[in-house]
Every structure is written in C-alpha cells, then in structure tokens.
Amino acid sequence: MVDASAQVRPGGRSAKVRAAVHRAVGELLAEEQSAEALTIPAVAARAGVHPTTVYRRWGSAAQLLNDVATSRFSDDVVVPDSGTLAGDLERWMEDVATDLADPDTLALMRATIGSGPAGGCACTEDRHKQLGAIIERERSRSGETPEVESAVDFLLGPLYYRAIFSTQPASPDWARELVTTFLTASRPRS
Amino acid sequence: MVDASAQVRPGGRSAKVRAAVHRAVGELLAEEQSAEALTIPAVAARAGVHPTTVYRRWGSAAQLLNDVATSRFSDDVVVPDSGTLAGDLERWMEDVATDLADPDTLALMRATIGSGPAGGCACTEDRHKQLGAIIERERSRSGETPEVESAVDFLLGPLYYRAIFSTQPASPDWARELVTTFLTASRPRS
Numbered sequence: 001m002v003d004a005s006a007q008v009r010p011g012g013r014s015a016k017v018r019a020a021v022h023r024a025v026g027e028l029l030a031e032e033q034s035a036e037a038l039t040i041p042a043v044a045a046r047a048g049v050h051p052t053t054v055y056r057r058w059g060s061a062a063q064l065l066n067d068v069a070t071s072r073f074s075d076d077v078v079v080p081d082s083g084t085l086a087g088d089l090e091r092w093m094e095d096v097a098t099d100l101a102d103p104d105t106l107a108l109m110r111a112t113i114g115s116g117p118a119g120g121c122a123c124t125e126d127r128h129k130q131l132g133a134i135i136e137r138e139r140s141r142s143g144e145t146p147e148v149e150s151a152v153d154f155l156l157g158p159l160y161y162r163a164i165f166s167t168q169p170a171s172p173d174w175a176r177e178l179v180t181t182f183l184t185a186s187r188p189r190s
Numbered sequence: 191m192v193d194a195s196a197q198v199r200p201g202g203r204s205a206k207v208r209a210a211v212h213r214a215v216g217e218l219l220a221e222e223q224s225a226e227a228l229t230i231p232a233v234a235a236r237a238g239v240h241p242t243t244v245y246r247r248w249g250s251a252a253q254l255l256n257d258v259a260t261s262r263f264s265d266d267v268v269v270p271d272s273g274t275l276a277g278d279l280e281r282w283m284e285d286v287a288t289d290l291a292d293p294d295t296l297a298l299m300r301a302t303i304g305s306g307p308a309g310g311c312a313c314t315e316d317r318h319k320q321l322g323a324i325i326e327r328e329r330s331r332s333g334e335t336p337e338v339e340s341a342v343d344f345l346l347g348p349l350y351y352r353a354i355f356s357t358q359p360a361s362p363d364w365a366r367e368l369v370t371t372f373l374t375a376s377r378p379r380s
Binding site: 123168185 | 342371
C-alpha cells in the first residue's frame with residue numbers, strides 16, 4: 001500500500017487532498033450503499049481533484065478504501081477504565097455496537113471487505129488492540145484473565161456476524177450481554 | 191431481485207446462459223479476488239453473452255452476485271445425523287469451516303458482502319436453516335436444546351469473523367472446539 005501518511009502536513013495541500021478524497025468516499029458510499037459506485041474517477045470527480053492524483057497516491061480503489069477504513073476505525077473508540085474487567089468490556093462493547101449501528105460505518109466496512117484481498121480488513125485491527133489493552137489492564141489488576149484470542153472469538157465474533165449477516169439487530173444491550181456470557185463461560189467450573 | 195429461477199429449464203437456452211454467467215463470475219473472482227473487476231460488461235464478455243442479456247436478467251452486478259451466492263451456498267453442506275447434538279454440530283461445523291477455507295468461496299462471500307445492501311447476505315441464510323434443523327432434531331431426541339439464535343452467535347459468529355477479519359486460521363479442528371465451548375456454556379450450572 002502507498003504510504004500516504006509520510007506526505008501529510010496538517011493544512012498542507014497534501015492533507016487537503018486527502019481529506020477531500022476521504023470525504024468523497026464517505027459520501028459516495030452513503031449514497032450508493034455499495035462498493036460498485038466507488039471507482040477512482042467517481043471519487044476524484046466528487047473530491048474535485050484529478051483522477052491521476054488519486055491513482056498516484058492510492059494506486060487503486062481497494063487501497064483507497066483500506067486507507068479510509070484504517071483512519072476511520074483507528075482511535076475512534078476509547079478504551080475505558082471502570083475498575084473491573086466486566087465494566088470495561090461492557091462499556092467498550094456498547095461503544096463498538098453503537099458504532100456498527102451507523103449505516104455509514106457499516107457501508108464502509110462492507111465495501112472494505114468486498115474490495116480487499118482475503119485475510120485482513122483494517123476495520124478490526126484497532127479493535128483487537130483495544131481488547132488486548134483491556135485484558136492487559138485486568139492482568140495488572142488481578143493476574144487472572146481470559147485469553148485475548150478467545151475474547152475476540154466470543155465478543156467480536158457474534159457482534160460483527162450480526163452486523164454483517166443477520167437480520168437480528170446487534171444492539172448495544174445485547175452486546176453487553178455477550179460480555180456476561182463470555183465471562184461466565186471463561187470462569188473455571190467447580 | 192429478478193427471479194431467475196422461473197425461467198430456468200434444465201438444458202434450455204436460459205439454463206445454459208445462467209450456467210455460463212455463474213461460471214464467469216466465479217472465474218473473474220478467482221482471478222481478481224475482488225469485486226471491483228466484477229462489472230456486467232466484464233462478466234458478459236467472459237460468459238460469451240451480450241451485456242443486455244445479463245442486465246435484463248439480473249439487473250445489476252449486485253443482484254447477479256447475490257444469485258450466484260444463493261445457489262453456491264444452498265444445499266452445499268449436508269445436515270448430519272450422528273445420533274447426538276455434539277456429534278451433529280461438530281461434523282457440521284467442520285464442513286462449514288472446510289468450505290470457508292476455500293479461497294474461491296471466501297472471494298465470493300467477500301464480494302457479495304461488498305456489493306449487497308446492508309442487512310443480509312445470501313451466504314449464510316442456508317447455514318441458519320441447517321443449524322435450526324440440527325437443533326430441531328435434538329429437540330425431538332431429548333426435548334432440551336440450546337436456542338438457535340445463541341448457536342448462531344457463538345458458533346457461526348466466531349467462525350465467520352475469523353474467515354473474514356482475522357489472520358488466525360478458521361480451521362476445522364478449531365471449529366469443532368467451538369462446539370464444545372458452546373455446549374459447555376449452554377449447560378445450566380449446578
């Protein structure tokens with residue numbers, strides 16, 4: 001992927017082009033709810049820049065989408081510190097579910113999944129880091145924690161599955177309940 | 191969505207066009223691993239039919255993809271009858287995981303997610319029915335079963351999440367272990 005960050009200075013022309021192109025991607029996705037309309041000429045026209053500028057900087061619509069998803073899904077959810085693992089996970093899952101309930105978020109995620117290569121999507125990289133940080137904090141509190149990998153499976157798994165595939169709503173309340181089920185199942189049985 | 195099934199007679203011209211167009215979609219996805227290349231003109235050229243034929247029958251690339259996904263992900267996995275719920279679920283999860291490990295399957299699923307409207311993807315509709323049938327059979331055996339909805343959350347959730355988002359492999363062995371975790375967590379605690 002073309003590294004756009006190296007060229008970005010706040011307020012510079014490069015940063016302005018990046019902001020305009022990212023905004024254009026968001027607008028086109030919101031209007032079309034599909035990646036089909038997201039061609040580089042269409043994005044360039046909407047952003048008011050020359051297509052060559054977009055091709056040179058991002059290479060392809062897939063790489064552009066991945067860049068937008070990386071910046072959209074990074075540092076957007078705060079890792080809470082409520083004093084308990086259950087409290088932290090509940091607050092965080094509620095925030096992630098609320099984020100996924102936004103149609104624009106979902107459209108960007110679906111488009112990124114559709115355009116990207118198999119194995120990896122910028123949509124959830126930061127979620128894994130956040131979950132790791134929550135569990136690491138609990139480790140420093142109590143020494144005993146569930147595995148991050150298993151938290152990904154049983155918390156993010158159901159949440160993203162519902163958001164993408166199901167007609168069931170992935171509501172914040174239900175997302176909080178997943179935490180209770182997960183923590184109960186993780187406790188050793190006597 | 192345009193109902194293509196009504197027009198299909200085995201061996202008829204309509205069935206031949208449908209088979210050629212479906213095959214063309216599979217080939218293009220296998221080559222490009224992305225939905226971007228999947229335009230109706232490209233599919234028509236590959237299938238050796240006129241683009242108008244494809245537009246008239248499927249309406250859009252998104253509807254065509256959905257039709258391909260519906261036929262690809264229907265009746266492809268047999269609902270087992272091993273005599274126990276654990277045995278049935280393990281066999282079935284192993285089969286679904288094996289199916290998802292095929293790069294062509296994954297490419298079709300990603301493309302369908304990317305092109306479809308929010309809320310629903312033909313990729314998993316049949317999986318829900320199969321899971322419902324497995325649990326219904328157990329109900330007739332023992333009378334006590336977990337909820338289908340919760341089986342979807344904790345079996346299909348982690349499996350599809352790994353297949354789409356994770357760098358962890360969604361291996362058949364791991365998929366079988368999900369069944370053990372799910373059934374243990376579903377049992378009432380004494």
